[in-house]
Amino acid sequence: MHRAGTRYGRYGLAAWAVILLCRLDAWRFLLLEFDEVTLDANLQRRAVLPFADPRVKRLESLLLHSTGEDKFNFTCGVVDEGIGDAEVTLQWEADVDRAKKPPGGRGRRPKPKSVEVLFTSPLRDSGLPRPRKHLLLAIPRPSQLERLLPRVAQMGVGHLILCGASKVDANYFRSHVMELQYLRKFLGLGLAGAEDPMMPKITVEADLQELLEGKRLQQIIPGAVSRVVAHPTPLSDGALFFTLSPDSSPTTQVLMAIGPEAGWEESELEMFAAADFHAVSLGPRVLRSEVATVAALALAEQMLIQPALR
Structure with missing residues (x-):
């Protein structure tokens, strides 16, 4: 095995990661x-x-x-x-x-x-397809949300639903970060990285129960949608991500629900199950919102690209 310092230079692989980000x-x-x-x-x-x-x-x-x-x-x-x-x-x-x-x-x-x-030229289509994956995100701390939104936009989502949860502080909804102009600003930074001009649709729903138990969710994202909720559990207790294979029809969409860093409450998971969400696990570890969201969106994209993968 190569030592990081010999293969990647004096400061090792981490330095190359910083260079790439720059x-x-x-x-x-x-x-x-x-x-x-x-x-x-x-x-x-x-x-x-x-x-x-x-x-x-x-x-x-x-x-x-x-x-x-x-x-x-x-x-x-x-x-x-x-x-x-x-x-x-x-x-x-x-x-x-x-x-x-x-x-x-x-x-x-x-x-x-x-x-x-x-x-100096007329506007043209970017050539990027409209994202068929959507994100339902329990609002993290405003400072985290600022960092997370550009990553969400760069990964590509068609609709972003910011919701409340039992472990979400109600004061987060009163933060200036939750104003539409700021949400669009932070999403725009990520879109620029992807060279994509199409802004995700944004919906804010403070009441998770009202969102899941009525027809509101179907109105927000109509059509055939594979609904998935992620929750930290041992892999032996939760479904592996790729055991859920959506229909291979080109109209298939995926709605991914990501909870607070401490996870969803049991009562909330029951509401998701009643709303036809399939529970999946990204592993037993408690993940920061930034990590869980990017990982889940990448896997959701893979579900759409390669629906037969298990």
């Missing part, structure tokens, strides 16, 4: 909301974003370390509209001396005030 931020893709885009006199789509915007900040190393360039060719998207080629131009304050170095060669270099995005 490379993700170098993707030349910006995703704009529909109301951020205007048409100029030439009927070209145009937008201006503050340089402090998180979508721009994640590209800072690319924009400011490219041998003094001010213009860049990007692929940009408009939410729920499509993607297109665009020219991204840095805009500076008039009195900024960009060549001037900070005193002693240290400190912060000047930064642009904004970036202008000018689409």
